Amino acid sequence: MPLVTGDFILQHARKNNYAVCAFNVENMEMVQAVVSAAEETGSPVIIQTSANTVKYAHMDYYYAMVQAALKHADVPVALHLDHGDSRDLAIQAIRSGYTSVMIDASKQSFEDNMKETKNVVDVCKPIGVSIEAELGNVGGKVGDQEYGAAGYTKPNEAKEFVEKTGTTSLAVAIGTVHGVYAGEPNLDLELLAELRNTVDVPLVLHGASGLSEHDIKQCVEHGISKINYATELRIAFTEAVKEYFTIEKDFVDPKKFTGHARSIVKQVAIEKMEMCGSINRASTMNI
Numbered sequence: 001m002p003l004v005t006g007d008f009i010l011q012h013a014r015k016n017n018y019a020v021c022a023f024n025v026e027n028m029e030m031v032q033a034v035v036s037a038a039e040e041t042g043s044p045v046i047i048q049t050s051a052n053t054v055k056y057a058h059m060d061y062y063y064a065m066v067q068a069a070l071k072h073a074d075v076p077v078a079l080h081l082d083h084g085d086s087r088d089l090a091i092q093a094i095r096s097g098y099t100s101v102m103i104d105a106s107k108q109s110f111e112d113n114m115k116e117t118k119n120v121v122d123v124c125k126p127i128g129v130s131i132e133a134e135l136g137n138v139g140g141k142v143g144d145q146e147y148g149a150a151g152y153t154k155p156n157e158a159k160e161f162v163e164k165t166g167t168t169s170l171a172v173a174i175g176t177v178h179g180v181y182a183g184e185p186n187l188d189l190e191l192l193a194e195l196r197n198t199v200d201v202p203l204v205l206h207g208a209s210g211l212s213e214h215d216i217k218q219c220v221e222h223g224i225s226k227i228n229y230a231t232e233l234r235i236a237f238t239e240a241v242k243e244y245f246t247i248e249k250d251f252v253d254p255k256k257f258t259g260h261a262r263s264i265v266k267q268v269a270i271e272k273m274e275m276c277g278s279i280n281r282a283s284t285m286n287i
């Protein structure tokens with residue numbers, strides 16, 4: 001099945017009150033694990049690469065790997081640039097074949113964030129590429145930058161932001177942080193519900209790695225349509241490789257440990273899809 005846009009998947013999720021998992025991938029095995037999890041569970045899914053990941057390998061590689069996986073799978077998949085930080089990077093993603101891009105100018109002033117987002121929307125919208133922008137501050141580490149306490153998204157600003165920029169989805173700050181949680185997350189679900197009722201585009205949750213199943217379900221119930229998982233999949237892959245080296249010492253074939261890690265990542269992806277409620281949703285989409 002060919003790639004679909006992020007909007008196609010997210011609009012369906014918003015309308016039907018579930019969330020789509022967006023998994024950050026780093027290599028071929030993670031792409032295979034995510035697509036295989038999606039296919040096995042009939043779950044639409046978003047595969048994404050961060051701005052750091054595409055410094056490691058060009059977006060052309062990730063696009064080609066996802067396309068190869070989709071030759072053998074029949075499930076709706078969108079390919080998304082996560083935490084893009086410039087119009088130039090968005091254009092590169094579009095040229096590589098990505099169907100969705102994020103422009104994250106959330107660390108800039110409200111006005112500058114709007115301006116930067118609008119610049120990317122103007123490039124993407126006419127050619128049907130989906131856009132995710134971010135408003136408010138999700139704490140933690142993005143790329144090489146470390147951010148402190150979260151600044152929650154304000155509903156009145158969110159409304160103005162979406163109307164003026166035309167972004168097709170919005171990442172909101174409701175108390176999550178990127179990376180691994182040091183303490184208990186302090187989620188503002190009332191604020192989330194208000195945001196859901198104030199803006200008419202799908203809402204995105206960053207910093208979900210480490211949230212409990214209860215928290216995830218609450219976020220979905222209160223209006224989140226896309227949940228990003230980066231850290232947890234990286235940990236799953238890396239821990240599986242380390243584990244393999246403790247069990248098997250006498251081998252030379254890299255496929256042994258990457259294959260083991262691939263099967264673990266697939267299991268984690270399926271667990272997340274179950275939590276988000278995206279299982280068996282693919283068959284109800286009009287493709």
Ligand SMILES: [Zn+2]
Pocket residue numbers: 083178206207228
């Ligand atoms: Zn993020």
